[in-house]
Amino acid sequence: MLKHIAGVLSPIARGRGGVKVPHNKNTEDCRIIRMPAPDKVVLPMQQHIGAPCSPTVKVGDTVKVGQVIGDSDKFISAPIHASISGKVTAIADTVLANGRMAPAVTIESDGEMALFEGIEPPKVTDADSFRKAVRDSGLVGLGGAGFPSHVKFALSPDKPIDTIVVNAAECEPHITVDYRECLDNTLYIIRSLMIIKEYLKIPHAVIAVEDNKPKAIEKLQKVADEVGDGSIKVMALKSRYPQGAEKMIVYSATGRKIPLGKLPADVGVIVMNVTSTAFIGRYLETGKPLVSRSMTVDGSAIIKPQNVRVPIGTSLHDVIDFCGGFTTNLDKVIAGGPMMGTALVTTDVPIIKSYNAILAFQKGTIIDKPDNDCIRCGRCSQVCPMGLMPTNVMRSVKARDIDGLKDSNVIACMQCGTCAYACPAGRPLVQYLVLAKDMIREDGAKSGS
Amino acid sequence: MRDVIIALVPALIASVAIFGPRSLLINAVSIISCMVFEYVTRKILKRKNTLSDLSAVVTGLLLAFNLPSTLPIWMVPIGAFVAIVVVKQFFGGIGQNFVNPALMGRIVLMVSFPGQMSTWVAPYNWNETVDAVTTATPLFELQNGATPTADLLDMLLGTRGGCLGETCTIALILGGAYLLARKVISPSIPLSFIGTVAVFMLIAGGFDLNYLAYNLMGGGLLIGAIFMATDYATCPLTSKGKIIYGIGCGLVACVIRQFGSYNEGVSFGIILMNLLVPHIDNLTKLKPFGFIKEKKQKEAKAE
Numbered sequence: 001m002l003k004h005i006a007g008v009l010s011p012i013a014r015g016r017g018g019v020k021v022p023h024n025k026n027t028e029d030c031r032i033i034r035m036p037a038p039d040k041v042v043l044p045m046q047q048h049i050g051a052p053c054s055p056t057v058k059v060g061d062t063v064k065v066g067q068v069i070g071d072s073d074k075f076i077s078a079p080i081h082a083s084i085s086g087k088v089t090a091i092a093d094t095v096l097a098n099g100r101m102a103p104a105v106t107i108e109s110d111g112e113m114a115l116f117e118g119i120e121p122p123k124v125t126d127a128d129s130f131r132k133a134v135r136d137s138g139l140v141g142l143g144g145a146g147f148p149s150h151v152k153f154a155l156s157p158d159k160p161i162d163t164i165v166v167n168a169a170e171c172e173p174h175i176t177v178d179y180r181e182c183l184d185n186t187l188y189i190i191r192s193l194m195i196i197k198e199y200l201k202i203p204h205a206v207i208a209v210e211d212n213k214p215k216a217i218e219k220l221q222k223v224a225d226e227v228g229d230g231s232i233k234v235m236a237l238k239s240r241y242p243q244g245a246e247k248m249i250v251y252s253a254t255g256r257k258i259p260l261g262k263l264p265a266d267v268g269v270i271v272m273n274v275t276s277t278a279f280i281g282r283y284l285e286t287g288k289p290l291v292s293r294s295m296t297v298d299g300s301a302i303i304k305p306q307n308v309r310v311p312i313g314t315s316l317h318d319v320i321d322f323c324g325g326f327t328t329n330l331d332k333v334i335a336g337g338p339m340m341g342t343a344l345v346t347t348d349v350p351i352i353k354s355y356n357a358i359l360a361f362q363k364g365t366i367i368d369k370p371d372n373d374c375i376r377c378g379r380c381s382q383v384c385p386m387g388l389m390p391t392n393v394m395r396s397v398k399a400r401d402i403d404g405l406k407d408s409n410v411i412a413c414m415q416c417g418t419c420a421y422a423c424p425a426g427r428p429l430v431q432y433l434v435l436a437k438d439m440i441r442e443d444g445a446k447s448g449s
Numbered sequence: 450m451r452d453v454i455i456a457l458v459p460a461l462i463a464s465v466a467i468f469g470p471r472s473l474l475i476n477a478v479s480i481i482s483c484m485v486f487e488y489v490t491r492k493i494l495k496r497k498n499t500l501s502d503l504s505a506v507v508t509g510l511l512l513a514f515n516l517p518s519t520l521p522i523w524m525v526p527i528g529a530f531v532a533i534v535v536v537k538q539f540f541g542g543i544g545q546n547f548v549n550p551a552l553m554g555r556i557v558l559m560v561s562f563p564g565q566m567s568t569w570v571a572p573y574n575w576n577e578t579v580d581a582v583t584t585a586t587p588l589f590e591l592q593n594g595a596t597p598t599a600d601l602l603d604m605l606l607g608t609r610g611g612c613l614g615e616t617c618t619i620a621l622i623l624g625g626a627y628l629l630a631r632k633v634i635s636p637s638i639p640l641s642f643i644g645t646v647a648v649f650m651l652i653a654g655g656f657d658l659n660y661l662a663y664n665l666m667g668g669g670l671l672i673g674a675i676f677m678a679t680d681y682a683t684c685p686l687t688s689k690g691k692i693i694y695g696i697g698c699g700l701v702a703c704v705i706r707q708f709g710s711y712n713e714g715v716s717f718g719i720i721l722m723n724l725l726v727p728h729i730d731n732l733t734k735l736k737p738f739g740f741i742k743e744k745k746q747k748e749a750k751a752e
Contacts, residue, residue: 029485030695141668205642247738247739251738257738257739258739259739259740260737260738260740262738262739302497372502373499373542373543373544373545374544375544375682376544376682376684377679377681377683378681378684378685378686378687381686381735382687382688384735385738385740386737386738387735387736387737387740389686389687389734389735392734402521409737409740412737412738412739
């Protein structure tokens with residue numbers, strides 16, 4: 001009863017915003033299955049946030065699994081490795097899932113999957129060699145953002161870090177790969193954390209999991225108690241989308257608010273995705289760089305929904321074929337989760353490091369809201385976790401009111417899609433917000449020149 | 450909008466029971482003329498037909514609820530015209546109106562035809578063959594220092610003189626509870642509105658609970674606070690804004706009731722606050738997550 005009253009009164013206490021989304025974790029009991037190597041992979045040179053790589057191989061070269069095929073001398077970038085062994089047959093532009101073009105190296109398989117000879121466990125003795133090892137591994141944030149991990153570890157002396165937050169919230173519906181990682185690779189997660197803490201001299205660590213995954217919490221806690229030194233805390237967070245967003249999870253796990261336009265490091269925190277964390281432990285043991293990644297393939301239009309480990313660069317089409325292909329009546333294919341993912345126009349795109357899911361839905365199983373006029377109900381403002389007012393932004397975009405846009409702090413929007421989810425009129429609010437950010441950037445470029 | 454219609458059904462039933470078939474007639478004329486005006490204007494302006502969003506039906510219902518049962522039928526479409534064409538469609542249709550359409554319709558009728566708009570018929574009088582017995586509203590009697598003919602039970606059941614939909618307290622509260630449970634409206638506006646009136650009237654009535662009860666259940670306070678002031682298009686976006694707006698509505702309504710020549714001020718209170726909504730919205734903009742107050746920012750810089 002009390003809970004119900006609190007529910008009715010909740011709009012008054014706006015709190016943190018967010019929405020309750022159905023979890024639909026259909027694949028949570030599917031262990032990650034390794035997909036057989038495809039005949040061909042296409043490895044785009046831009047799989048991360050930051051500077052694109054340039055190819056270090058030529059057409060006709062023979063490459064082996066784990067060999068570097070693309071690198072950059074810029075700091076914010078991560079090398080790219082061959083994910084199958086074979087011959088480089090082309091270096092040409094390819095279309096990525098987000099519609100952008102990027103140069104890519106095409107490798108045709110020789111069927112051997114031979115490991116590159118130079119692969120050996122890296123020698124890590126101090127913070128610098130640790131960072132170098134992480135860079136060499138090609139690791140980027142595997143949760144979806146694709147931010148090069150070694151850049152996060154480059155701590156600046158005037159911003160001391162005291163906590164590392166491991167993000168295992170997985171608040172997007174359908175996706176279960178991080179959950180599987182927590183259950184199947186628990187030991188690696190805890191060991192990695194110990195190593196990171198040791199080399200970077202970070203005293204505290206928090207593993208943050210949404211409370212809809214009690215098994216994962218239990219297992220993490222158990223292993224942390226056995227292996228850890230008591231400095232690793234496992235925390236159950238309320239299941240409320242977007243709990244796993246960087247600023248939200250830092251606030252939930254540490255109580256610190258990251259100021260507008262700042263990074264977690266500004267409040268003394270590093271955030272790592274749980275799968276990325278486990279990868280570091282594995283890499284330090286084997287030296288095998290990031291050449292494959294786990295992803296959830298799910299949705300009503302997939303015949304055999306499951307979690308698969310896919311060589312990077314595999315065509316999305318091959319992955320879907322491996323999962324039984326599409327059912328009839330296919331409506332929408334999404335790279336990423338249903339809230340933040342990108343709807344695809346073609347399945348002929350390569351899997352890159354930052355994709356954690358492919359979802360496909362039948363007609364009638366997704367809610368296609370009609371695009372009606374805004375009725376000013378204010379729900380978008382109520383649920384926005386960043387405290388923005390999407391309906392005002394939309395109005396400013398329509399009026400091309402740049403000053404209004406700048407005033408609206410829209411640049412803080414992380415496109416979590418909560419507003420569009422809550423909108424009863426079915427307005428495409430996220431699209432307007434993205435447009436708003438583009439307009440501000442365009443204006444900045446104009447006045448800058 | 451369907452939820453709002455469902456929430457208004459108890460009040461509709463009550464009004465038919467209390468004021469008879471004529472209530473049904475006024476309601477029907479009001480709804481149909483609102484829908485026709487909406488359809489025709491959209492057609493002439495070459496815009497998408499929006500009848501299916503049911504907002505015209507809601508406006509029609511609310512307008513009828515704000516009219517007395519004795520009103521000549523030909524006046525109803527005038528109110529509907531003002532509501533739908535002038536207030537709503539001239540400003541761009543749903544979500545763009547700057548004041549509540551139904552209330553504006555009522556106010557135009559009230560100013561144009563003050564006599565007909567304040568002829569109240571006594572409840573259950575509709576089956577009399579002779580001319581209907583007229584009565585005064587409880588608020589009118591209160592303002593003139595008389596003891597209201599309706600007792601508190603009548604106020605609760607709605608068997609008193611008044612506009613069609615405003616009298617039955619129980620039906621209105623039922624509708625409001627439904628809207629709250631369906632999360633169509635937030636409690637901020639009704640609570641702050643009614644709360645303000647309660648506090649004001651408690652003090653103005655010298656802590657006379659009887660006086661307070663008549664003021665809360667009398668007039669159009671409940672229908673206004675639950676159904677009219679909460680109209681999305683004309684209330685502030687944020688919770689803080691909604692509370693300020695609700696308090697404002699309550700204050701204006703009370704001041705008019707207490708000191709004005711009209712004995713009812715809820716409509717004017719809501720309309721006046723409707724006009725202030727853009728400013729309230731401006732003043733109560735949300736602070737983004739991680740926003741640091743300017744003062745703090747300066748302090749941080751000084752360090």
